[in-house]
Amino acid sequence: MSSSVPRPRDPRRRPPALFTVTRTREGSVVTASGELDLTVTDQLTALLAEELRRQPPALICDTSAVGFCAARVLTILINTVADATVARVTFAVAGRSRALLRPIAALDLEQVLSVHRNVTDALNWVALAAHPNSPDTR
Numbered sequence: 001m002s003s004s005v006p007r008p009r010d011p012r013r014r015p016p017a018l019f020t021v022t023r024t025r026e027g028s029v030v031t032a033s034g035e036l037d038l039t040v041t042d043q044l045t046a047l048l049a050e051e052l053r054r055q056p057p058a059l060i061c062d063t064s065a066v067g068f069c070a071a072r073v074l075t076i077l078i079n080t081v082a083d084a085t086v087a088r089v090t091f092a093v094a095g096r097s098r099a100l101l102r103p104i105a106a107l108d109l110e111q112v113l114s115v116h117r118n119v120t121d122a123l124n125w126v127a128l129a130a131h132p133n134s135p136d137t138r
Helices: 041-053 071-087 098-106 119-129
Strands: 018-023 028-036 058-069 090-094
Touching: 018 041, 028 041, 041 058, 041 071, 058 071, 058 098, 058 119, 071 090, 071 098, 090 119
Parallel strands: 028 058, 058 090
Antiparallel strands: 018 028
């Protein structure tokens, strides 16, 4: 008798999550790649919080190279929206990958998280946010 139950992914075969931070005069970009699972959420939280403490003009979380996004990561991004508002830092997410968009759509979070195609679009949106009468580039 054959079973069609999916097997869990082998943690030894998944790409590790990597994070980099790039700072420019336009803002800070925290770039994530690989799989954003529960093993890296504390690191992501700390990176985003540290960048907010620096008070950049904008903070972008680039998820373009993310292959998996745990639900906890969405909570971190939503918390960062709130923290950025308090810090008066514009926050956006770049990278419209399936791994990110599916849970956002499933949880109806499109109005909470500003998700853009790429970092350039996110930075353009940040610039337009300073001028609210301009068109949205999401």
